[in-house]
Amino acid sequence: xxxxxxxxxxxxxxxxxxxxxxxxxxxxxxxxxxxxxxxxxxxxxxxxxxxxxxxxxxxxxxxxxxxxxxxxxxxxxxxxxxxxxxxxxxxxxxxxxxxxxxxxxxxxxxxxxxxxxxxxxxxxxxxxxxxxxxxxxxxxxxxxxxxxxxxxxxxxxxxxxxxxxxxxxxxxxxxxxxxxxxxxxxxxxxxxxxxxxxxxxxxxxxxxxxxxxxxxxxxxxxxxxxxxxxxxxxxxxxxxxxxxxxxxxxxxxxxxxxxxxxxxxxxxxxxxxxxxxxxxxxxxxxxxxxx
Numbered sequence: 001x002x003x004x005x006x007x008x009x010x011x012x013x014x015x016x017x018x019x020x021x022x023x024x025x026x027x028x029x030x031x032x033x034x035x036x037x038x039x040x041x042x043x044x045x046x047x048x049x050x051x052x053x054x055x056x057x058x059x060x061x062x063x064x065x066x067x068x069x070x071x072x073x074x075x076x077x078x079x080x081x082x083x084x085x086x087x088x089x090x091x092x093x094x095x096x097x098x099x100x101x102x103x104x105x106x107x108x109x110x111x112x113x114x115x116x117x118x119x120x121x122x123x124x125x126x127x128x129x130x131x132x133x134x135x136x137x138x139x140x141x142x143x144x145x146x147x148x149x150x151x152x153x154x155x156x157x158x159x160x161x162x163x164x165x166x167x168x169x170x171x172x173x174x175x176x177x178x179x180x181x182x183x184x185x186x187x188x189x190x191x192x193x194x195x196x197x198x199x200x201x202x203x204x205x206x207x208x209x210x211x212x213x214x215x216x217x218x219x220x221x222x223x224x225x226x227x228x229x230x231x232x233x234x235x236x237x238x239x240x241x242x243x244x245x246x247x248x249x250x251x252x253x254x255x256x257x258x259x260x261x262x263x264x265x266x267x268x269x270x271x272x273x274x275x276x277x278x279x280x281x282x283x284x285x286x287x288x289x290x291x
Contacts, residue, residue, distance in 0.1 A: 042266070049073070049259035056255050072260040076247075079257050082264070084236070085243035092154055092228075092239060093221035099162035100217040101210055107164045108172035109198050113184060123173075130166045134226065142230060156231040157224070161217070168213040175209035176202060215276055222269055240265045 048056055049072055051065040077083060110116075111123050145156040179202060187197045203210070225241035232238060238246075244265065247258040 045259050045262055045266075048255060049263050051256060053256060069256070072256040073264070076257040076260040076264070079254070080243055080246050080261075082240075082243055082261055085238050085240050086265070086268075088237060089222055089239040089241075092157060092224075093218045095154070095158045096161045096221045097214045097217050099158060100165055100168055101214055103162050103164040104168040104172055104213060105203065105206075105210065106198075108169045108176055109202060111169065112173040112176035113181075113197075113202065114194070126166050127170060138226075138230065145231065151231055152233050152237075153231075154237065157221075157227050165213075165217075168216070171213055172206065172209055175206055179205055211276060215272070218272070219269055222265075 047063060047065060050068045050070060051062065052067070052069045055062050055065060111119060141156070142151070145151050150156050150159075183201055184197050187201060192200070223241060224239070225245075228237075228239045228242050232242065244258065244261055247254050247261060
């Protein structure tokens with residue numbers, strides 16, 4: 001009998017099982033600790049939003065309010081035109097999603113499915129733009145938009161996304177390259193044009209990736225603070241992020257109202273993520289971004 005065919009001793013099998021069980025336990029403990037650290041700020045925000053004023057700054061802190069004070073929520077939406085801010089943000093998010101999906105999908109198709117000179121060089125050059133922080137281009141862009149009279153409107157926030165985003169183009173390109181080229185070749189034989197192949201074959205098969213970049217862009221627009229702060233100087237155009245800033249003044253911060261408004265502002269994103277969770281994870285895993 002060969003040495004490799006000898007039965008493994010029972011004690012060794014039990015030792016390996018014990019090591020695997022210990023490793024699994026450690027992994028779960030680490031994940032639990034990380035989960036608690038991520039959930040804690042959300043818990044504290046909700047807890048503060050339903051605390052009476054005299055409990056909000058008490059030390060040691062009160063984790064569970066007693067009693068619950070729900071009056072912060074109606075006061076928060078009456079203190080500022082909060083729902084108007086949410087409507088502005090929703091419009092900004094929808095327009096930026098449309099621009100991102102249209103521009104990024106077209107450019108990604110060109111990089112993934114069409115052969116043309118210097119394609120790889122220009123793709124690398126496009127990816128290099130991701131290394132430029134917004135702080136580098138912020139002043140030149142503001143001067144440009146000020147010169148053409150766009151400051152004070154949503155145009156500086158919406159129009160640039162119709163020219164594509166390097167990250168979204170990269171994500172879509174990775175997904176488009178996983179689609180068999182034989183489908184395009186069969187369409188060519190049947191006389192389909194490049195635009196027809198893009199619209200009738202590639203886009204219908206890329207719904208998970210497209211939904212992913214749409215979700216990314218909407219969340220970015222919803223949480224964007226720097227862009228609206230720079231370009232919006234009319235309070236009637238304020239987004240949610242700027243609207244939350246109005247609860248902080250030189251006379252003090254209305255912590256209960258601020259936490260209540262923050263909870264309301266967070267709720268649409270949480271609902272959107274849970275509704276699109278399966279499509280979002282599928283788009284990430286199929287586009288080459290999984291860890």
